[in-house]
Amino acid sequence: MNTSLSNAETRSSRRGKKVSFLILVCGALLGFLAVTKGLHAQGKNPFGGDPKAAKLGESQFRANCAFCHGLGARGGGRGPDLTRAQKRHGNSDADLFRTINEGVPGTAMPPNGATQQGVGMTEEEIWQVISYIRSVEKKADAGSVGNAAHGKELFFGTAACSTCHMIHGKGGRLGPDLSTTGSARSTEYIVESVRNPSRRLAQGISEAMKEFSQEYETVKVEAADGTKYVGVVLNEDHFTLQMMDTRENLHLFEKDKLRSFEKMRESLMPAYDQKTLSEKDLQDIVAYLLAVGAQ
Amino acid sequence: MNSSFMKWRIKRRFLLTGSESSIASLGMTVLGVAALTLCAIGTCLLPSANAQVTPQRLLDSAKEPQNWLMYSGDYGGHRFSALDQINTSNAGALVPKWAYQTMAGGKFETTPLVVDGILYGTGQDNRAFALDARSGRPIWQYQRALPADIRPCCGRVNRGLAILGDKVFLGTLDSHVIALDTKTGNVAWDVTAVDYRGGYSITLAPLAIKNLVIIGVSGGEYGIRGFIDAYDTATGERKWRFYTTPGPGEPGHESWEGDSWKIGGAPAWITGTYDPATNTTFWTTGNPSPSNRGEGRAGDNLYSNSLLALDPDTGKLKWYFQFTKHDEHDYDATQVPVMVDQGEKHVILQANRNGFFYVIDRANGKLISANPYAKVTWSDSKDATGAPIARKDASPTPEGNRVCPGAAGATNWMSPTYDPQTQLFYVTAREQCDVFSTAPQPYEAGHAYYGSAYFPNDDAAPFTGALRALDPTSGKMKWEWRHPSPTWSGVLSTAGGLIFTGDAEGNFIALNAATGKALWHFQCGASVYSSPMSFAIDGKQYVAVAAGSALFTFALP
Numbered sequence: 001m002n003t004s005l006s007n008a009e010t011r012s013s014r015r016g017k018k019v020s021f022l023i024l025v026c027g028a029l030l031g032f033l034a035v036t037k038g039l040h041a042q043g044k045n046p047f048g049g050d051p052k053a054a055k056l057g058e059s060q061f062r063a064n065c066a067f068c069h070g071l072g073a074r075g076g077g078r079g080p081d082l083t084r085a086q087k088r089h090g091n092s093d094a095d096l097f098r099t100i101n102e103g104v105p106g107t108a109m110p111p112n113g114a115t116q117q118g119v120g121m122t123e124e125e126i127w128q129v130i131s132y133i134r135s136v137e138k139k140a141d142a143g144s145v146g147n148a149a150h151g152k153e154l155f156f157g158t159a160a161c162s163t164c165h166m167i168h169g170k171g172g173r174l175g176p177d178l179s180t181t182g183s184a185r186s187t188e189y190i191v192e193s194v195r196n197p198s199r200r201l202a203q204g205i206s207e208a209m210k211e212f213s214q215e216y217e218t219v220k221v222e223a224a225d226g227t228k229y230v231g232v233v234l235n236e237d238h239f240t241l242q243m244m245d246t247r248e249n250l251h252l253f254e255k256d257k258l259r260s261f262e263k264m265r266e267s268l269m270p271a272y273d274q275k276t277l278s279e280k281d282l283q284d285i286v287a288y289l290l291a292v293g294a295q
Numbered sequence: 296m297n298s299s300f301m302k303w304r305i306k307r308r309f310l311l312t313g314s315e316s317s318i319a320s321l322g323m324t325v326l327g328v329a330a331l332t333l334c335a336i337g338t339c340l341l342p343s344a345n346a347q348v349t350p351q352r353l354l355d356s357a358k359e360p361q362n363w364l365m366y367s368g369d370y371g372g373h374r375f376s377a378l379d380q381i382n383t384s385n386a387g388a389l390v391p392k393w394a395y396q397t398m399a400g401g402k403f404e405t406t407p408l409v410v411d412g413i414l415y416g417t418g419q420d421n422r423a424f425a426l427d428a429r430s431g432r433p434i435w436q437y438q439r440a441l442p443a444d445i446r447p448c449c450g451r452v453n454r455g456l457a458i459l460g461d462k463v464f465l466g467t468l469d470s471h472v473i474a475l476d477t478k479t480g481n482v483a484w485d486v487t488a489v490d491y492r493g494g495y496s497i498t499l500a501p502l503a504i505k506n507l508v509i510i511g512v513s514g515g516e517y518g519i520r521g522f523i524d525a526y527d528t529a530t531g532e533r534k535w536r537f538y539t540t541p542g543p544g545e546p547g548h549e550s551w552e553g554d555s556w557k558i559g560g561a562p563a564w565i566t567g568t569y570d571p572a573t574n575t576t577f578w579t580t581g582n583p584s585p586s587n588r589g590e591g592r593a594g595d596n597l598y599s600n601s602l603l604a605l606d607p608d609t610g611k612l613k614w615y616f617q618f619t620k621h622d623e624h625d626y627d628a629t630q631v632p633v634m635v636d637q638g639e640k641h642v643i644l645q646a647n648r649n650g651f652f653y654v655i656d657r658a659n660g661k662l663i664s665a666n667p668y669a670k671v672t673w674s675d676s677k678d679a680t681g682a683p684i685a686r687k688d689a690s691p692t693p694e695g696n697r698v699c700p701g702a703a704g705a706t707n708w709m710s711p712t713y714d715p716q717t718q719l720f721y722v723t724a725r726e727q728c729d730v731f732s733t734a735p736q737p738y739e740a741g742h743a744y745y746g747s748a749y750f751p752n753d754d755a756a757p758f759t760g761a762l763r764a765l766d767p768t769s770g771k772m773k774w775e776w777r778h779p780s781p782t783w784s785g786v787l788s789t790a791g792g793l794i795f796t797g798d799a800e801g802n803f804i805a806l807n808a809a810t811g812k813a814l815w816h817f818q819c820g821a822s823v824y825s826s827p828m829s830f831a832i833d834g835k836q837y838v839a840v841a842a843g844s845a846l847f848t849f850a851l852p
Contacts (some may be wrong), residue, residue: 056736056737058734058736059734059736059745059748060736060743062734062747062748063731063734063743063745063748064693064743066732066748066750067751071695071730071732071748071750076750113446114850120446120447121743122446122742125742125743149630184465207801207821207822208821209402209821209822209824209843210780210799210800210822211781211799211822212751212758212780212781212799215757236779236800237798237800237801237802237818238777238778238779238798238800238802238804238813238816239802239816245479265756265757270518
């Protein structure tokens, strides 16, 4: 710490001033623009492949990004695997900078500095993070060894994935829509999700200020009239439950009016073991998901 | 109580009338017209008879329960309201009365003040406002023009104001201390506490004592050198500064390796308390920097994660107690130090971020007891004084080391409350463990300086939270109210036998203070990141809480 800084006690000009509501709104808008547009995404990473920048970027990544994207950028509960060569929201340096700095509307990816985790990053630090991501990403997405066409048949046929999962508007609603899964998740994650779906439950709704997303928990209730329902939790608070039953009906309950309420951190999805789904068939389904994700 | 209500109602009627008409004309609104109208009203106004907040009124805050004169409600940090109109028998009938929208994003952490019918609050991005506490209509609004390059660690937040005389005091994200005129919001004085570019910011509500306004800085994530400052409320002149990392020749300096004290952190970012009987103000400090890496700062790292007893006149240290020595898990001790008298014993209660509930002798800083109130794995033993000691193997590792509580702590800055009626201490507990993983980085002024990363790890069960009622004499839990997920809401107790708190799911909840049974709730539409308060106007009690971008008030129909 530079001590001259801490002693620099000066009377500043009276920058703050009372403002009318109109000016307040304009000021807020300008302030917002200044914050979000203050960092300009130049076309190329000034650090390029500098390993030192990548190392610094790893620290930044761990402090600011690992919460969702995992320690090694291989994806976490709600953050995609960033070691994939293809990034869903753009691959160029400028794309990555924009994604990090401005976030992705409609997703859990917040703008730089608004993560509630870590501090906002400077332009330089964002580029370091991009250097780090480049250092861990695969040169090309390893084409799956599987047969995507057969995977599609399985998905909508005998493997019955589409009973609960939708791809491009076709399929069921009980489980997560898988249209973008192939572009966001590592193969290992997808395989684990099929073989052992309860190991890490998929995440559902993320609310803006809430730290933890709702998971695809299983819920069993008995309503006031004695009807029993089994399904997934869409959302929940201390007093209420929003759920979808296995017949895709929505139910909105006040918990104190229920006869019984039981929630399990176990997926409704059956675990597909080797007998139910061979290794080869699983690879075919993975290949299909990757192919869909690449579209 | 009613007769005192009458008195202050009469006193403030004149101002409110004037302000309401000025707001009405502002609403119509061309700037010039508004300015003219204000002038016209200004010249019409006779010198006001509004009572100002004197140092004596702050000392006697218990005598005016209709007002909320400081961040924690009183100098003891109790966050207790003596109002009892809303009570266990009627709380179920509470209804929203008004909401005030800042229209700002991010966490809305303010605890407003209420003085004689006027509510003073702060919003994100250093907004400040004065409202008609009966209607929620603004009397004035202020927003600081902040530099574009501020990067406060944990949101563009502010937790509130202090008031004294005809001024309210605001600490800013660019590390200024500002006095605003209570009637106009005009800037009365503006001083730079420190250059924000070193990673400093101010987010706490200042504390007014006598003729001084006391602040501390945030910035434990940047390798700052923390301090607590006192400014003359009339002029803004700085009267003293207490550096929370001792320099060469000062006691405690030897607790830092080499020059690490210069960037040793130890910010003071939560409002202190004050004991007029001994003329001592109690402040708490945050983590040493880098926050999650002990290498390079061998030693206890005084006065990080400590409770400090300071002389408010001089800033001289009377004694200290360090909760977490040589911290590597971000266990800031920045929880309001609550003063409680247990018969002859005068103590400080603190449910610390590190998971232990400490009782400390207020006369000398000696530890009386430390009992866990949440899951703890960082410590499994105590020293001769009974203070928890860190496990050797709890340090962050390259692969990641799972430790409870996580970096956000078993609690955090959200206020606890002490209810003198139940004699219980109520705290928001977070059951969340983190994986701490090294991420070494060089120090660079104004840049993040953590030394490690942390993120939640809940292999076994989802993280939860709970409001816990603790008995300060035994350290035992009396009851708990489970939250579905960890929350950042503070707690208010009232003489109506009630506890008010919020949750991450957006509910604002009233509970029976004796039993923990929920009596009422309201869905605010966004997670609650603030500590509630209560006030009364026209003999009607209100409870207020900030959530999302709105300040909500509730009362009986």
